[in-house]
Amino acid sequence: DLPTPSNISAWWNFGSLLGLTLLIQILTGFFLMMHFSSSDTLAFSSVSYTSREVWFGWLIRNLHTNGASLFFMFIFLHIGRGLYYTSYLHESTWNIGVIMLLLLMATAFMGYVLPWGQMSFWGATVITNLLSATPYVGSTVVPWIWGGPSVDNATLTRFTALHFLLPFALLASLITHLIFLHERGSFNPLGISPNADKIPFHPYFTMKDALGAALAASSLLILALYLPALLGDPENFTPANSMITPTHIKPEWYFLFAYAILRSIPNKLGGVLAMFSSILVLFLMPALHTAKQQPMSMRPMSQLLFWALTLDFLLLTWIGGQPVNPPYILIGQTASLFYFIIILILMPMAGLLENKMVEPTYVTPK
Amino acid sequence: MGPEFGRLAYVRHIITYSLSPFEQRPFAKYFSVGLPNLWRRFRGQVLRVGPLFMAGYALYLWAIEEEQRLKRKNPADYVNDE
Numbered sequence: 001d002l003p004t005p006s007n008i009s010a011w012w013n014f015g016s017l018l019g020l021t022l023l024i025q026i027l028t029g030f031f032l033m034m035h036f037s038s039s040d041t042l043a044f045s046s047v048s049y050t051s052r053e054v055w056f057g058w059l060i061r062n063l064h065t066n067g068a069s070l071f072f073m074f075i076f077l078h079i080g081r082g083l084y085y086t087s088y089l090h091e092s093t094w095n096i097g098v099i100m101l102l103l104l105m106a107t108a109f110m111g112y113v114l115p116w117g118q119m120s121f122w123g124a125t126v127i128t129n130l131l132s133a134t135p136y137v138g139s140t141v142v143p144w145i146w147g148g149p150s151v152d153n154a155t156l157t158r159f160t161a162l163h164f165l166l167p168f169a170l171l172a173s174l175i176t177h178l179i180f181l182h183e184r185g186s187f188n189p190l191g192i193s194p195n196a197d198k199i200p201f202h203p204y205f206t207m208k209d210a211l212g213a214a215l216a217a218s219s220l221l222i223l224a225l226y227l228p229a230l231l232g233d234p235e236n237f238t239p240a241n242s243m244i245t246p247t248h249i250k251p252e253w254y255f256l257f258a259y260a261i262l263r264s265i266p267n268k269l270g271g272v273l274a275m276f277s278s279i280l281v282l283f284l285m286p287a288l289h290t291a292k293q294q295p296m297s298m299r300p301m302s303q304l305l306f307w308a309l310t311l312d313f314l315l316l317t318w319i320g321g322q323p324v325n326p327p328y329i330l331i332g333q334t335a336s337l338f339y340f341i342i343i344l345i346l347m348p349m350a351g352l353l354e355n356k357m358v359e360p361t362y363v364t365p366k
Numbered sequence: 367m368g369p370e371f372g373r374l375a376y377v378r379h380i381i382t383y384s385l386s387p388f389e390q391r392p393f394a395k396y397f398s399v400g401l402p403n404l405w406r407r408f409r410g411q412v413l414r415v416g417p418l419f420m421a422g423y424a425l426y427l428w429a430i431e432e433e434q435r436l437k438r439k440n441p442a443d444y445v446n447d448e
Contacts, residue, residue, distance in 0.1 A: 196377050
C-alpha cells in the first residue's frame with residue numbers, strides 16, 4: 001500500500017478532489033456532447049433543448065458548468081498549498097502540474113464558447129484577437145485559429161473538437177503527475193522527512209478523501225440545484241450576435257485575475273505578455289526558493305507575503321470583473337505590479353532574511 | 367516505486383506501543399482539548415492574515431464609493447444655483 005505521511009492536513013485533499021472533478025466533468029461533458037450540435041445555427045438551441053427536454057439534462061448541464069468553477073477553485077487552493085508548503089521542490093511533479101493548469105485553462109476557455117451565447121462569442125473574439133499582438137505572425141495566426149475572417153462556425157466546430165480532446169490530455173498528464181509524485185512520496189506540513197512516521201493510504205486517506213469528496217459534492221449540488229447561474233453571466237442567456245457588442249465583456253470568474261493583469265498594461269503586446277507571464281511565473285518557483293526551511297510553517301515573514309499574494313489575487317479577480325474606470329484602473333495596475341513583485345522579489349528576499357534569523361543548532365567541530 | 371513499507375527509514379531504539387481501536391474512545395477530548403487547540407492555532411495566525419484582509423476589504427469598500435462619486439456631479443458646485 002502507499003506509505004503516506006501521517007500529518008498531511010486538509011490542504012492535501014485537493015489533489016484527489018481535482019481528480020474527482022475531472023471525472024465528473026468528463027462524464028457530464030460526455031452526456032452533454034450526445035445532444036450538442038456544434039453548428040453556429042444550432043448550438044444555442046441544442047443546449048436549450050438539452051436543458052429542457054433531455055431527461056435530467058438541466059442537472060447534467062448545471063453539474064458541468066458549476067463543476068468547472070469547482071475545478072478552478074480546487075486548483076487555486078491546490079497551487080496555494082504548493083506555494084505555502086513549497087511542494088514545488090518536487091520539480092517534475094510541479095512542472096507537470098503547471099502544464100495541467102494551462103491545459104485546464106484552455107479547455108475551460110473553449111468550453112465556454114460552445115453554448116454560443118453573447119459572452120461565449122464575444123469572449124472568444126476578445127481573447128483570440130490578443131494573439132494578433134504577436135510580432136510578425138500575429139495577423140496570420142489569428143484567422144488561422146478562427147478558420148475564417150472572424151469567430152464563426154469554423155471556430156465553434158474546432159473548439160468543440162478540442163474541448164473534447166484536451167481533457168484526455170489532462171488525464172494523461174494527471175497520470176504522469178502521480179507517477180512523479182509517487183517516486184518520492186508526498187510532502188508534509190513540517191517539511192522534514194516523514195519516512196519514520198508513515199501510514200498506509202488505505203484506510204486512513206481513502207476515508208479522509210471520501211470526506212473531502214462528500215463536502216465537495218455537497219458544494220457542487222448546492223450550486224447546481226439552488227444557485228446554478230450564480231457564477232455565470234446573464235449575457236450568455238442571449239444567443240450570439242456579431243452585430244451587438246455587450247457593454248461589459250468579461251470572462252468567467254476564474255479568469256478574471258488574468259484579465260485584470262491583461263488590462264493593466266496600456267500596450268496590447270505588453271498586456272498579453274504580462275497575462276501569460278502571470279501563469280508561467282509558476283515554472284520559476286523552484287528557482288526562486290531561497291529559504292533553508294522548506295515550508296512556511298515556521299517562517300512568519302514569508303507567511304505574511306503569502307497572504308499578501310492571496311489578497312492580491314482576490315483583488316485582481318474583483319478588479320477583472322469591473323469596468324475600466326477610476327479608481328479601479330490604478331488599483332488593478334498596482335495589484336498587477338505587486339503580484340510580480342511579491343513572487344519575484346519579496347518572497348525570495350524574505351527567505352534569505354529568515355535564513356539569517358535561524359540559530360545554528362550545532363557548531364562545526366575544529 | 368518510491369519508498370515502500372519496510373525500507374522507509376532506519377530508526378534505532380524506538381519502541382512503539384499501541385492500543386486496540388476497540389479499547390479507545392474515538393473522539394476522546396475532542397472538545398476539551400480540541401477547542402483550546404483551535405483557539406491556539408487561530409491566535410498564532412490571525413495577526414498575519416486578519417489585518418491584510420481587513421485592509422483589502424476597506425480598499426474594496428472605498429473603491430466602490432469612489433467610483434460612484436466620480437460618476438456623479440459634485441453637489442457643492444450647484445449650491446448657489448437658483
